[in-house]
Amino acid sequence: MINLRRDFHRHPELSLQERRTAGVIEQELERFEISHTRIGATGVLGILRGTQSGSGVVALRADIDALPIQETNDVEYRSQTDGIMHACGHDAHTASLLGAAKVLSQNRDRFGGELRFLFQPAEETGKGAPDFINAGALDGAERILGLHSAPDLPLGTIGLTPGLNNAAVDHFRILVHGKAAHVSTPQLGADALYAASQIVVAIQGLVARRSSPVEPVLLGVGKFAAGTTYNAVAEYAELEGTTRTISQETRLQVREWIDQTAEQIAAISGAEARVIWSDITSALINDPQVSREAAEVAKGLGDHIQVVTNRPLSLGGDNFAEYQRFVPGCYAYIGTANTDLPSTLNSLHNGNFDLDENALVLGAGLYVGYALWWLGRQEKP
Known part of the structure; x- marks a missing residue:
């Protein structure tokens, strides 16, 4: 062996x-x-x-x-x-x-x-x-x-x-679509990088303020990509992360929270967000x-x-x-x-x-x- x-x-x-x-x-x-x-x-x-x-x-x-x-x-x-x-x-x-x-x-x-x-x-x-x-x-x-x-x-x-x-594991990708513009005229664009940054911060707060403190929930973002050059408003951004939950009810609830948070925060910045989920395991x-x-x-x-x-x-x-x-x-x-x-x-x-x-x-x-x-x-x- x-x-x-x-x-x-x-x-x-x-x-x-x-x-x-x-x-x-x-x-x-x-x-x-x-x-x-x-x-x-x-x-x-x-x-x-x-x-x-x-x-x-x-x-x-x-x-x-x-x-x-x-x-x-x-x-x-x-x-x-x-x-x-x-x-x-x-x-x-x-x-x-x-x-x-x-x-x-x-x-x-x-x-x-x-x-x-x-x-x-x-x-x-x-x-x-x-x-x-x-x-x-x-x-x-x-x-x-x-x-x-x-x-x-x-x-x-x-x-x-x-x-x-062991916890249930899910994988998510958040695709943020904004509008490109020169960095000197940000009002003409919709900054996908900025929106995605706010999404990262906000969804981390879901664990602290939306989930029960007596039930383990883990949410982590491990990948962030945005922009193509230093002097342009980013048109696209992409996040990848994972959630870990121990009950099916909480698993579905966390998904819903992340969907809502990403869409609403992107909208505030004039952008759009779409969340793609992959089931890893129960x-x-x-x-x-x-x-x-x-x-x-x-x-x-x-x-x-x-x-x-x-x-x-x-x-x-x-x-x-x-x-x-x-x-x-x-x-x-x-x-x-x-x-x-x-x-x-x-x-x-x-x-x-x-x-x-x-x-x-x-x-x-x-x-x-x-x-x-x-x-x-x-x-x-």
Whole structure:
């Protein structure tokens, strides 16, 4: 698994460009005699049927895409592609699921029913999951399990918190259209740059003055572009940002507030604004029953394993949540921090991010243990 993880790490690929990654996954599944098919251009679905009598379907998911981040780690397996890096642990997730697939293929005589391995592209852009759902990858599935690297948890720890774990994530673009003019005659134009600047300030105030202080809401603008030259009133401006909310009601309300604020402030300046929304993912809510089941399996992996059931809410999202809308599921957080390895203490989406590779065994063990436990049950809740 370590060799696989390092291979993926050396050759990271952005969302929906994971062609080499998908090819390696397929080669490994063929070695394990696991049937597979492509989902979309770069997703891979593996299917393994047990030889025992019995039924049941368990889905196991790993995300496979990298990020547009320059790696600054000085390690033998550092990224060989400038500006692209596995800075969120997806290389480890993929290697762990392949490790689990190998073990399960060698033990197909220990279970009946069917295992489905979902190697999902484009998690970072909120895509990939719908393609698997639309292709029927969850049809008949009784449980789904996923996992993620957690540099906030020490090695040997598994976070299995029932209920709300991660916020819903949305992306917005605000397009502001004004009227060009010479900077010396601003009254003849409508300054899109000025209007957009006021929109940035105003929508930030929505969190402080329109949302409830007892319910987390995050709104951030990370991109601003306007104007073509120093001595002209800008005709166009564009903003990009994100919202993070924990309830569907608030999610929709924040959208409405941003729409209204952008349109009204632009109008005051004589400009027009249009807001374009993209759904990234719903809030990630672990099924309480599946969380308890996974926790019991995790405890059985060894006396040294610590299970945490109260990991703090994260305003980062993950579209594993889309699968949970259709199948009872649980998302586990695998501790990857080791104080003896300083790079493993860095946060996700950081050019210095790395992980303790001993965590791969724990991730694979949880996949294997839960799959065998569920498909081996005579009675299911």
